Amino acid sequence: MAIDRYTRILERIRDTPAGFVRTYGDVSPGAPRVAGTVLHDCDDPSVPWHRIVRADGSLAQGERQRLILEREGIPFRGDRVDMRKVRLPT
Numbered sequence: 001m002a003i004d005r006y007t008r009i010l011e012r013i014r015d016t017p018a019g020f021v022r023t024y025g026d027v028s029p030g031a032p033r034v035a036g037t038v039l040h041d042c043d044d045p046s047v048p049w050h051r052i053v054r055a056d057g058s059l060a061q062g063e064r065q066r067l068i069l070e071r072e073g074i075p076f077r078g079d080r081v082d083m084r085k086v087r088l089p090t
Helices: 003-014 032-041 062-071
Strands: none
Touching (some): 003 032
16 A cells, blocks of 8 residues: 555544544545555554444444544444534535
8 A cells, every 4th residue: 555545544534523423435535445454554542543434334343432432422323323413524
């Protein structure tokens, strides 16, 4: 993976403020799985990985991710983030 692409994805993730979420596709348009790879390979604790969710609002990291998002005030509808309320406009 090109360093520039990796860096751009991490910048988009870091630019996701508390109280909002983005999807993998939002941070890596056309290649959402690449965003997942970037997050998997990243060990920087300052990266707000928990604010990146699947397009349907489901969570890749389950309960661990949900607890962090709930602490930030993210609303849920059942087991999914309420994307209508907190998805950061692209």
